[in-house]
Amino acid sequence: MSEGALVLFSGGQDSTTCLAWALERFATVETVGFDYRQRHAVELECRAPVRQALGGMNPAWARRLGADHLLDLSVLGRISDTALTSGAEITLTQAGLPSTFVPGRNILFFTLAAAIAYRRGLRHIVGGMCETDFSGYPDCRDDTVKALQATLNLGMDARFVLHTPLMWIDKAATWRLAEELGGGALADLIRDATHSCYLGDRSHRHDWGYGCGTCPACALRAAGYRRYRAP
16 A cells, blocks of 8 residues: 555554554554553553564565654643552452553544644554453444544544554454564564563563563463464
């Protein structure tokens, strides 16, 4: 495709898979990350090495990989009262959502990404939201993304397309997709160089990567990896 894309790229497993997916499909691909004072801010440190490794993995990807943008969204951390923006215990709230849910996060992410895409002349915006293996976050649902696409296009008089290639697949299938896109080298890169752990733990190495091994993000990643590696 001759058009350009902007990928919401956190430095985690899902967004890295989405970045590879976009590099296979679009002529130019830029990335955007958000520093919202997340508890696992170590993921931001993973972004540059992962981007560099992806470019080194495939000459076509290297040619297509464009600028990176990192936005200071610290206001989101200041107005949030969640286990992802503080040292609070990870629990279920009275609303039945994990205390790691950051209200408005993905809505803000897409809105700011669209503002960058508008300025940069990029029509396609790619995010790693998933409704199959997820924690019940309402801003990860397909209906939310579709509504956001309509709102952004109306509000900016644009024709953005929001892509969520992981929306209907589980974590095992996400690992398999990575392997289909970049072979075992990409799966290994995701295992070793990306970050998912909510507690920001990079001191414990597991067969599926680094993390505390007990938080919901680690549990989801580990279970998916074991299904992916099962005969």
